[in-house]
Amino acid sequence: MKKAIVFGNGVSGKGAKKLLEHEGIEVILVDDKSGVTSEAALKLLDEVQLFIKSPGIPFDNFLVKSALEKNIDVIDEIELGYRYIKDNNLSTKIIAITGSNGKTTTTSKITELLQKAGLKAMHAGNIGNSLAELILENRDLEYAVLELSSFQLEGIKDFTADISLIVNLSPDHLDRYSAVEDYYDAKFNICKNQRDDKIFIYNLNDEETLKRLNDKVNCKTLGVTVNNRKDQANCYDKDGWLIYNGEKVLETSKLSLKGKHNLENTLFIVTVAKNLNIPNETIQQCLYNTKSLEHRMELFYKWGKTSFINDSKGTNLDSTTFAIEAYKNSILICGGKDKGLPLEGIVETIKNNIKSVYLIGKMADRMEEALLKGGYPKENIYNLKTLENVLKSLKEKLTVNDEEVILLSPSTSSFDQFKSFEHRGEVFKSLVEEIFVGGERL
CATH class of the missing domain: 3.40.50.720 (NAD(P)-binding Rossmann-like Domain)
Structure with missing residues (x-):
């Protein structure tokens, strides 16, 4: 055997x-x-x-x-699941998504849209389900929508997506990779076996993606953009509309997911949908009414005039930057496992937008040092190590009449104190309700 x-x-x-x-x-x-x-x-x-x-x-x-x-043939579970599809001549198509930020939202909303269009679609990969188990139990699956991390893409051999996309690239996981270029190159394995009529969708605003486009992509390419290079884009925003190949698809003001980063995610979602011939009406019904994901800029609790935002999914610096820009003048809870990334950029964002910073986890001391070096006021930094300490300290300072926003956006992974970002978010929400008694769960 x-x-x-x-x-x-x-x-x-x-x-x-x-x-x-x-x-x-x-x-x-x-x-x-x-x-x-x-x-x-x-x-x-x-x-x-x-x-x-x-x-x-x-x-x-x-x-x-x-x-x-x-x-010995050394592979990852994603490769194993793909081989099972091919060896059994299953008709399942693969849509593969990676990027430094936005890949979970993009993956889940593509899946939701395909389901609303009447297609049998399910997601797997880095989003909580195993492709191997998913495909074993759903041999009639029409679309497997995969969120793939750089770790999952490192060992790709035969895996080939029908549609792949890279939402964006920014430095991450330098505790795993000796150079950031190795991280970016691992991401690009998502399209290394795509040829001919397979589709790769990319971000025209992302310089690291553009640098690698000619050398690493050998299939049909489609570009999306929010701001620049609209003359080169297949999908972009203009005059309040989202346009795909010259056609008005939906009104951007009606999108239920707000913010520039979500508009960017939407461009990818719509580009996938149009290439699967999903009607505009179905796209609109889905994206005008869809709900934000748990743990991603999730307004979940109000205590008097104070709002609590759970952005535990903010596991890298760019992700937290997006959250800070969405909730300016808030009180930020930040920190976790130290990935060794440079902090000057996030310090500048905090300095320009955040009232006070409460630090947790192994990264707390280095973040405090970086904030002080960057000129952030010492009296506005609270290095309290744990979520419980932070929330108890805030409870002593705040009253129900204080109009504040408490933003948990750690900017790094959770594994120093928690099992996952989901666990971190759940603990945060539980502690908020326990400590700030009498509020309203939203």
Whole structure:
């Protein structure tokens, strides 16, 4: 019997194990908490023909390197799911989305729109579902809409999307990559196997994308833009309308998702929809009425005149910049795992737009130092380490008559104190209701 190692027992690992066992392959689960240890697995490598690694495990991990040295086929769960589609001649089309910011919104809203158009579409990837399990349980799926992180794209071999897109690129994950260019190049693996009539959608405002376009894209390209290079764009905004190839598709003032960043996301969503021949009326019905995502600039609670915004999905510097620009003059709660990114840009944004800053997590001390160096007033910085400390401190200062906005937008990942950004957001919301008693849940 063929054997495979699944390295990591998270969402992708569980999905890979389920699919492999369904295919009659014996699975050795490697996980220091719930399976065989990494050290023990070294002795089993000669028995296996396939090695599925979790996206969170880098290729320079000793067990992964040992598997590669033995010429074992090392892939990610996304590649496994794709191979299952092809090996079983399934008709499922793949729409793949990546980017530094906006990919979750874009993925979920493309899925929602396709469903409203009567298509069987579901999302997976970095958005909480495993492609392997999704496709195993939904062999008649018409569209798999995949949010893909750079980690998931590092090991792409045969994976090919019918439509792929990169929403934008900005520095991130420098705790994983030795140079930011390596991060950007990993993102571009999303289109490396696309040819001919496959479609790649890109952002004409994104300089890092434009730098790589000629060298890394070998299929049909479609450009979108909010501001610049509209003469080169297929989809853009003009005079209150969103235009696709000269056709007015929807009125931008009627979009339920507000802000420039959401308009940019909408350009990608509409470009996908038009290439799938979805009627304008359906596009309008969806995008005029859709709701914002949980943990993404989510106004969830009011205590007197004070509003609480949960932007726990703000896991990088650009994402928090968008949130600050949307909620100027607010009180910012910021910090988490330190990715080692330069902080000068976010410090300038905070300095120009934020009343006071409450710092949490491992990044708190470095952020405090950067704020002070950038000229942000010391008396407006509160380095309190935990969400609970922050909210209790705010409760002592605020009254129900204070008209304030409390914005949780961490600017980094959550893994120093929480299981995920969702867990961080849920803890924040729970603590707000517990500490600011008598408010209104929205």
